[in-house]
Amino acid sequence: MKFIDEAEVHVRAGDGGRGCIAFLREKYRPHGGPSGGDGGDGGDVVFVVDPGLTTLLDFKFQSLIKAGRGEHGRGKEQYGKRGTDQVIRVPAGTIVRDAQTNECIADLRVPYERCVVARGGRGGKGNMHFATPTNQAPRFSIPETPGEERRLRLELHLMADVGLVGYPNVGKSTLITKVSAARPRIADYPFTTLVPHLGVVRLDDERSFVLADIPGLIEGAHRGLGLGDRFLRHLSRTSLLIHLIDVSGLSGRDPLADYDAINHELRAFDAALATKPQVVVGNKLDLVEARDRFPELRARFAERGVALWGISAATGDGVAALLRHVGQQWAATRATAVAAAANAAAPQ
């Protein structure tokens, strides 16, 4: 699965229709009075959440979205029709911002939730409204207003339950491939994964969670080094992180230093991200180098109060046990979150 996670789009609501200036002239009513009808309101541009959509891909091919203009008013007190709304489907988790001011216009999470992102102009008022005893033949109407128009930036926050974080090349994509149907590219060089991938991990017949593989992080990612920072925000709604570490030492780095560096990145990007529970996992245990160093490393992590899991994403060793643990942790954090929400909703 590929994810286009950002898109820009220009939206233009419909202008209001003109109010009409007209006078009724009929055979037996030569001075029938003002009869210009109102213009119709312009149509809105509306976003609606379609739970079936998972990407912003459609916006790549549609950079201008226009709603219909209101019809002009006509004589004989005829109103113009309202312009047609333009209803655009977006995936759940889309955040809509004004591209210029960065102001958040909508955070669309709930299926079928709607939001007007550009409001249609008001129709003008025809002169039929303005006859007074002193002015029986008003030659004016109230002008229509233009539809709203602006550039929007859309951000899609993937709805992942569990996020995979770690240095480039530690085996994140290999792991997600092992446990889900997601098929990101895997190769022996950093930054193989360029866009986030989501995989559904099935725990049993009833329970599954969504795992996100994001591009590898490196030190300074939050400042725009590497690729990771653009994607960190995809993790903002996860309830749990799997922190993957290459324990083979073949990278030349110290695994514990890697662990600290990634956590530093998470903190620098968003303090809330750093407080999410982590399951810390050493990978590549099929390699002798990794196996040899693992016991000592595990002890060093234990000194920090961190339980270090060990797996080989390549062979699948230890992966089933890890998944069971992650599934339990995930269910527990969810239960806590649900209880907290229920408490918040309960009357004081």
Ligand SMILES: Nc1nc2c(ncn2[C@@H]2O[C@H](COP(=O)(O)OP(=O)(O)OP(=O)(O)O)[C@@H](O)[C@H]2O)c(=O)[nH]1
């Ligand atoms: N021996 C061994 N190699 C592994 C294991 N897991 C991954 N690899 C290898 O490590 C390299 C990187 O794996 P990826 O899964 O692409 O790593 P990644 O963390 O997704 O890397 P980026 O997408 O670049 O951040 C590949 O050559 C994998 O075959 C493992 O458990 N054992």
Ligand SMILES: [Mg+2]
């Ligand atoms: Mg990868």
